[in-house]
Amino acid sequence: MALQYILDTLYQLVTPVNLLTLVLAVFFGLLVGVLPGLTSTMAIALLTGLTYGISSETAILSLIGVYVGAISGGVQTAILLNIPGTPAAAATAVDGYKIGQRGEAGLGIFLGNASAFLGTLFGAVCVLILTPLLSMLSLKFGSWEFFLLAVFGVMICGSLTSGGDSLKGWISGLIGLFVAQIGLDALNSYPRFTFGSMALIGGIPLIPIMIGLFGFPEIVSSFKHQEMKAIKQVINLRVKKGLSILKGKFPTVFRSGFLGVAVGIIPGVGEDVAGWLSYWAAKMRSKKKEEFGKGSYEGVIAAETGINATIGGNLIPVLTLAVPGSTSSAVLLAALWLHGFRPGPLLLSESPGFIYTMSMYLVASAFVMLLLGLLVSRYTVKMLKIDKRILMPIVFVFCAVGSFVIDNSITSVYMMFIFGILGVLLSAMKYPAAPFLLGVVLGPMADSNLRRALVLSDGSLAPFLTRPLCLVFVIGIILMILAQLKVFDKLKPIISKKKNISG
Known part of the structure; x- marks a missing residue:
């Protein structure tokens, strides 16, 4: 029966309309991932409206394709410019940018894309095999566990990116957690730290913070140095060497894939934690810990595998419990309802072949993503050959535009400038920006779950130990x-x- 479901899905995939749809969707997703300011959630939401009038199979295929492309696309700018296209790609940038700076950007992008491919495949297998077994794991996480998970994630990120001084990384993460408290609180809708400004009522958007923290320091540093020559970059993906490196890192791929899926199953956590957790686990188990943060191939492999494995992990609670694991999968859940599917406990009995369909869609999207990602990289890697005095003003314009399109508000551009200046100061004082960003991402989860936990326990801290x-x-x-x-x-x-x- 399972073989029949797989064959039926393959038959759907090879039709010209579905093949063309998949290629266009993945390509659009890659563009969204490459450009800072655009997110997978935005891409899926946009496509959901456009797929209303087409067949349900083609619609879901296009949404899966754009999801995979958008999550994996962030590796390009993370390696080339140290500006993550997506917040999760900040983990990839730690070592990926150093790889690019030493003249191996092509190899770094190949390793990133190949690892993203393997992570997506791992997630697809887990959707197929582990959906009935692991989906209930997320129900064991209560408010207490979610709060500690957020703190644990920020501390891991701070330790990994601080260059040996974890305290600086933790301080940066705490500042990010504080910034996340600005706006209406999640439980009582009480305005906090808004100072009467209506612009701050809804909180500070994540994308302007991300662009400011990572974009501005690079732009400023490119003009600080007297020698601003274009980097001589050999446009060579070095596939043979990349495959050789991957062959020796199979345990890292498997471990990161498992962590990515496990994190993806837990609702509300997302790719950011998966990337940093996979990176941390790889560093802890590596025999060459000193190479991490200085251009480690294993660091890029671990981060990208973990990040992309969360796609499959996010789908598991969506399909079996109708509980989205991330904002992107929340939009995807709405799209499934829109096209006549009923995710939840009855899905496996009503549509037993649907999990096979979703798994095969992920596999097909992974193959298309790998091919398109490598083709696109032959052009994006040329950015390193441009003199930074020419490139960085262009990047600055994209930073401003990327911030503005979030809500079509000039306030977001102002926020980008403010956090850009903060990013420059943090960089000058050797405080890492990545824990700050992760603190902003996980801040709402930490805040709401801590307060909810204390309400449920009547103010007692005992559940944290029991x-x-x-x-x-x-x-x-x-x-x-x-x-x-x-x-x-x-x-x-x-x-x-x-x-x-x-x-």
Whole structure:
């Protein structure tokens, strides 16, 4: 029966209309991912309205295609300009940009695209196999776990990007968490830190913050140095070397894919946490930890695999519980309802072949994304050959436009300038921007879940220590703090001395 479902889906995919639709949708998604300011949520929402009059199979295929393309497209500008096309690609930029700067941008983009391809495939397999088994895992997460997960994610990001001084990374993340509190609170709709300004009632949009934090420091630094020559870049994807590197990193791919799917299943977390968690796990297990942050191939592979594996992970709760794992999958859930599908507990009994259809759509989108991503990179990599005095003013214009199109408001452009200046100051003081961005992303989740948890427990903090998953997160946070205080380094001589005495 399963084989029949797969064959039926393949027959649908090879029709000229569906093939053309898939290619155009993935290409549009890649463009959305490349351009800072545009998001996968925006792309899916736009296409949902345009697909109203076409067949349900073609409509869902186009939405899956644009979803895959938009999530994977952020790798291009992250490696070339250190400006992540998507917030999740900030994890890729940590090592990807360094790879590009040493003349291997083509190789970096190949590794990023290939890892995105493998992550998407891993997610597709998990949709097919793990949907009935793992979808209930998300129900074990309550408000207590969600709050600790947000704190844990910010601390991991701060530790990884701080260049050895985790405290600076954590301070940056805390500032981001504070910025996320601006606007109406999620529980009582009470305005906080708005100072009477109606422009701040809805909070500060994420995209202007992202563009300002990552775009401005690059633009300013390009004009600070006296020698501003164009980078000589060999436009060579170096596929053979890339495949050789990937072959030796299979455990990293598998581990990052698993983490990406697991994070994707948990509603409201998203690709950002998956990318940083995968990056952190790769660094912890690597024999060459010193290379991370300095242009590690494994760092790019881990981040991109984890980020793209969340696509499949996000679909699991959507299909079985009708609970979206991210804002993008929330729009996709609405599109499924629009086209006559009923995600939820009854989906597997009413449409048992639908999970096979979704898995095959993901696989097909992954193949098209890989081919188009590599073709597009042959042109995008040429950006590095342009003198930065010419390139950066153009980038600055795109930054302003990308901020404006979020809500067609000049206020968003002002916000970009403000956070751009803040980004320059953070860069000058060696404070990483990535934890700040992740703090802004996870801030609403941390705030609303902490307050909800305290209401449910009548102000008691006991559940943070009595619930098993909470205890795991608390232990992890404590271990990170102790590591920063170098407690373990101080214990090593004592332990070795005791061993010598007993020996």
